[in-house]
Amino acid sequence: MSDIKLIQVTKQYDGQSQPAVDSVSLDIPAGELVVFVGPSGCGKTTTMKMINRLIEPTSGQILLGGEDVLAREPNELRRHIGYVIQQIGLFPHLTIAENITLVPGLLGWSAERSRKRSDELLDLVGLDPSSYRDRYPRQLSGGQQQRVGVARALAADPPVMLMDEPFGATDPITRERLQNEFLRLQAELRKTIVFVTHDFDEAVKLGDRIAVLRERSRIAQYDTPEAILANPVDDYVAGFVGSAAALKRLALIPVAKLTTEPGSADGLPAVPPDATARDALDLMIRHGTSRVRIGDGTVDFAAISALLGGGHER
C-alpha cells in the first residue's frame, strides 16, 4: 500500500532564520487525493518535494508504504512517483509520444510496449493518438501540453503522484475542463496523490482531504472538504473558506459524497448520480422537500446546510 507518512519533517534552508517547513506530521492514506492549500511562501512546494527527495529534509522521517524514502536511491524512488508541475517541462525536441515514454524508456520497456502505452495514455487524457503522438510540444496548446504532462507522469503507472499547481497556468475554462477530466481519471486509477494549490475552490473540488497550511507549513486543519467547509477550526481557516463563497462551492461538491445509507426513498425527487450539492438543494427548494434521492441512497437538507458553514458565525 502506498500511503505516505510525514513524521515531524523539518526543512531549514541554509541562511534562513526560520525553517521553511517546521516539524510537520501528516498521514496520507493510499488511494486518496490530498490537497495542500495555503498562501504563497508557506512551504507547500518544499513539503511536497521532500516526498520524492527533490529536496532533502533537515530532520524527520518520510515513509512511503512504510518504507523510509531516505533509505532509497533517489532516481529509483522518483521512477515510482509521478511528478506534474505547472511549467510542464516537455522536451521541445522530442515528440509527444517520446516525451510520454521517457520513464518507461529508462525502465527498459520495448519500443512496442512503449508505443502502446503512449497511445493508451493519450486516449486516457482525451487526445487522439493518431493526430498527436508524432507532434512536437510547440504544436500543442497550453491545455493540451498540460494533459501530456499528466500522461507522462502516469506512464510507468506509479502508485504515487505529486502535482504542483498542475493546472495553474491555464485559462479558467481550460482549467475547469482539466480538473473535470482529472477527477474522472482519478476515480478510475485511485492513485495516492499530493496536490499543491493556492486556490481553495480547486482544493474543495479535487480533494478527498485538504491540508490547510499556515506559515512554515504548519497544519491549520486537515480534514475532508465537507468538514472544513462546515467547521473551520479557527479564523485563519474560516478566512480561507470565506463564507460568502460557500453557496458557490456547493456547485463543486458532488452530492454523491454526502449520500447517506439507503432508506425509504419512496416518492422523493431524484438527482442524477453526477449531480452537485447545488443541484440537490435546488431540487429540494423546487419540490419543498428536505430530502432527495440519489442512486440507492438519499441526501438531506441538513448535510447540505452544514456545508454552508452552519453554526460558524462570521
Ligand SMILES: Nc1ncnc2c1ncn2[C@@H]1O[C@H](COP(=O)(O)OP(=O)(O)OP(=O)(O)O)[C@@H](O)[C@H]1O
Ligand atoms: N532554495 C531555497 N533557499 C532558501 N529559501 C527557500 C528556497 N526555496 C524556498 N525557500 C523559502 O522557503 C519558503 C517556502 O517556499 P515554498 O516554495 O515551499 O512555498 P510555497 O508555499 O510552495 O509557495 P508558492 O505558493 O508561492 O509556490 C519561502 O519563504 C521561500 O522563500
